[in-house]
Amino acid sequence: MEADQIERFRDFNRYYTRRLDLLSENYLGQDRPLGQARLLFEIGDGCDLRELRARLGLDSGYLSRLLRALEEQGLVEVEPHPSDGRVRVARLTTTGRRERDDLDDRSRERIAGLLGGLSDEQRAELIAAQARVQRLLRLAAVRVTAVPPATETARECLRRYAAELNERFPEGYDAASLTPAAAVTGEQLLAGEEGRPVGCGLWTRLGPGVAEIRHLWVAPEARGLGLGRLLLERLEQGAARDGAGTVRLGTHTALTEAIALYRRGGYHEIADYSDSPYNQLAFEKRVRPAGTA
Template sequence: MEAEQIEQIRDFNRYYTRRLGLLADQYLGQDRPLGQARLLFEIGDGCDLRDLRARLGLDSGYLSRLLRALEEQGLVSVDAHPDDGRVRVARLTAAGRAERADLDDRSRERIAGLLDGLDAVQRDQLLAAQQQIHRLLRLATVTIEHVPGAAEQARECLRRYAAELDERFAEGYDAAALTPAAEVTGEQLLACEDGRPVGCGLWTHLEPDVAEIRHLWVAPEARGLGLGRLLLERLEQGAAADGVATVRLGTHTALTEAIGLYRRGGYREIPDYSPSPYNQLAFEKSLQSS
């Protein structure tokens, strides 16, 4: 990344935080800073403190201080979960719910004021740009790591993958067709967003210099980010680094999104090479020329 790109992003961040009033101790005119106001929004109808920490990326000490301040204001209560005393749950009091409603109204008024200076076309352009920024920033924070074939998070991804195929295929899908952990002779990738698995894929050797990519999947909540293409590229890179010259893959005609991804990625259709009944279309790509 070029230094100029970094500075442009820093400049945008400074402008955006100032314009939205994120630097003030009284966010949106309420008698509290942004951190406390954000907690009122996130707690909603009740939230496990562990989920709050993970969702907001806060350490336990800082979260405790924020919650204590809100408790002292009578806006939040923190109690043990009724089914598990080890779990602490934060809930808004009646005063907290009223304060959150006021916060929502103030926030909407502030945004409406910002948009009021733009015409309809410009507003649409702004919203489209924000959506693109959101997608790209989410993709930038997704981690992709190599995991063993038997890694539980990866197997859970594969179970979700199988369950989705069972719904989408007219003939259903038998989870027994999933590649056993012991047959992952290449590598398996796991994609996580905020610590939650949102995608997977693997490749395994067919011949010394030929590999097959299998079970490339992105969770519904992470689709539209470009994660499928990124996983596919990482699998290809890993196979090429291992001396693989050609990769193949099979897919079902119902998976139109996957077919489009493979064609855009440089795969060409070939005769069927696999005994899998779910591989109704077969593709191949030379890694030497890619």
């Protein structure tokens, strides 16, 4: 990586945080400490403390004190949970809701003021550029790891994958068609973003020098990041390291984005090679043998 890129990245961070500081100081710090304000937003329409603690990463003692402060201001009520008396539930009062909406409005106004000097065109350009930054940073945060095929999170990804296919295929999808963990003779990859699983894929040996990629899936919340391409490349590399010179895969005509991904990735259509009823299309790609740069 070029040192210049790192420097420019830091420069952007410095500038951006400085500008945002000005923003948040003024909209949140108006009168209320930051912790209380965050809590006000996070409570929403009632939420048990357990969950609040987890979402905001707060110590139980600290949360308790924050809540009491908000209670004294008449913004929040804390009641016992209807079915579990240990748990307590925080709920905004009417004034609490108004206060939160006020904060919200002020924040919006600040931003409108900030972007007000730009033309519509420039604003759209700004938002688009931010989206690109965010997408790339999210992609950079994704960790792709090989896991034992029986791993629970891996199986869960496959279940979500099967459920989605079942919705998208006119004929439905039978989860029994999923490759059983024991049948994965190659590698199962799992993609995680900040600890949450957001995609998977696997390859198995199909014959001498030939591997098959199956069950390539990206969670809806992680689409558009380029994760499909990343997983596909990693799978190909894994198969090639294992000695495969050719990678095959089958797919369904309903999966248009997947088909586009394969074509972009250098796959070409071949005659059907499998007996899966869901493989309406088959693709193949030559991958460079292991050891070649």
